[in-house]
Amino acid sequence: MMLAPRPTWLEISRSAILNNIGALRTRIGPDCRLMLVLKANAYGHGAAEVARLGQEAGAQAMAVAALSEALDLRRVGIDGEILVLGYTPSHLAATAAIHAIRLAAYDFSTLYELNEAARSVQQPLTLHVKVNTGMNRLGVAPDEVVPFLQAVHDHDHLRVEGLFTHFATSDLTDKQYAYAQFVRFQAVVAAAEEAGLRPPLVHAANSAAIFTMPETHLDMVRSGIAVYGLDPDADEAPLPAGFQPALSWKAEVGQVRTLQPGDAVSYGREFIAQRPMTVAVLPVGYADGFPRRPHNWGSVLLYGREAPILGRVCMDQTMVDVTAISEEVAPVRMGDEAVLIGRQGDAEISAAEAGRRIGTINYDVVSRILARVPRVLVE
Numbered sequence: 001m002m003l004a005p006r007p008t009w010l011e012i013s014r015s016a017i018l019n020n021i022g023a024l025r026t027r028i029g030p031d032c033r034l035m036l037v038l039k040a041n042a043y044g045h046g047a048a049e050v051a052r053l054g055q056e057a058g059a060q061a062m063a064v065a066a067l068s069e070a071l072d073l074r075r076v077g078i079d080g081e082i083l084v085l086g087y088t089p090s091h092l093a094a095t096a097a098i099h100a101i102r103l104a105a106y107d108f109s110t111l112y113e114l115n116e117a118a119r120s121v122q123q124p125l126t127l128h129v130k131v132n133t134g135m136n137r138l139g140v141a142p143d144e145v146v147p148f149l150q151a152v153h154d155h156d157h158l159r160v161e162g163l164f165t166h167f168a169t170s171d172l173t174d175k176q177y178a179y180a181q182f183v184r185f186q187a188v189v190a191a192a193e194e195a196g197l198r199p200p201l202v203h204a205a206n207s208a209a210i211f212t213m214p215e216t217h218l219d220m221v222r223s224g225i226a227v228y229g230l231d232p233d234a235d236e237a238p239l240p241a242g243f244q245p246a247l248s249w250k251a252e253v254g255q256v257r258t259l260q261p262g263d264a265v266s267y268g269r270e271f272i273a274q275r276p277m278t279v280a281v282l283p284v285g286y287a288d289g290f291p292r293r294p295h296n297w298g299s300v301l302l303y304g305r306e307a308p309i310l311g312r313v314c315m316d317q318t319m320v321d322v323t324a325i326s327e328e329v330a331p332v333r334m335g336d337e338a339v340l341i342g343r344q345g346d347a348e349i350s351a352a353e354a355g356r357r358i359g360t361i362n363y364d365v366v367s368r369i370l371a372r373v374p375r376v377l378v379e
């Protein structure tokens with residue numbers, strides 16, 4: 001039994017992360033750089049720990065969504081290349097320059113302020129220019145890329161290191177739209193080359209594209225979900241063999257009680273026992289990322305069997321039915337280990353399965369597990 005600092009915790013497998021990074025490295029080959037996507041606390045896995053493992057395993061760069069996430073990594077001593085993929089307001093640019101954090105750039109009107117911010121701290125600010133090829137999220141229009149690169153070059157404290165885009169549908173079997181985006185991007189890269197403005201790092205591929213569109217690897221790939229051993233899409237873009245899920249979510253039984261017919265469980269008395277029952281109380285709830293509505297997790301594993309959730313999930317506690325387990329397998333006791341995500345005996349609740357139950361995807365399931373759930377690195 002793990003002695004975690006709280007009786008609900010995540011176990012992050014060091015060997016799984018290292019294995020997955022190794023498998024990615026093999027897949028992309030020695031001439032392509034690997035950028036680990038560590039946004040949202042490394043999709044819930046613990047950004048500092050995954051960053052350290054990434055550096056150990058030879059990943060060359062890291063990406064986050066916001067400058068605050070990059071600063072959190074610097075604060076725990078992570079040096080090396082970090083790119084902020086999202087929007088960074090100009091008033092934060094000086095901080096980015098001081099900490100040598102790369103920013104995504106895509107708007108002409110910000111360049112003057114970015115340059116002034118970098119000048120004010122006497123540090124260059126390094127940019128990766130984001131191109132909108134069809135995701136219609138962030139990015140400069142393809143026909144504005146060359147003038148944009150030129151404009152960046154005209155600012156003495158700005159440097160362009162990268163040029164990148166992002167696929168909207170690389171996780172679908174039908175790759176038509178993704179390839180149309182890629183063709184648009186390649187035209188932009190060719191135009192930049194012709195103008196003598198091609199930056200050293202041109203990148204596009206996310207995890208799904210790494211496996212299904214190898215021609216998009218270019219100078220660097222950006223992988224998130226595959227690092228964590230989870231499928232980009234369970235049906236249309238499963239990971240190849242050899243990847244391992246790195247995260248398990250566990251909780252220790254806090255109390256076991258028996259119910260008589262007519263006894264109710266939890267707020268609102270939504271569940272009322274029809275027969276004598278045994279119930280285990282788990283110290284995990286919706287303020288941990290274990291949702292109450294519109295759907296709850298359905299069940300957890302105890303003794304390798306499903307223990308269904310009874311009544312409403314509370315903020316920090318949840319009750320589960322262990323009647324059958326106690327009768328048929330072993331009497332459930334305080335301190336027993338329940339599994340919310342992961343394997344127990346022959347049973348498994350994967351992040352994708354939890355996602356199906358609560359109406360979302362594996363990305364969402366793991367990245368919504370809140371910070372107060374301790375992350376424990378295991379072998």
Ligand SMILES: Cc1ncc(COP(=O)(O)O)c(C=O)c1O
Nearest residue numbers: 037085166206207222223224225
């Ligand atoms: C711009 C960008 N690149 C790369 C990724 C990594 O994607 P994935 O986790 O599917 O590998 C993301 C995450 O959504 C992203 O927003």
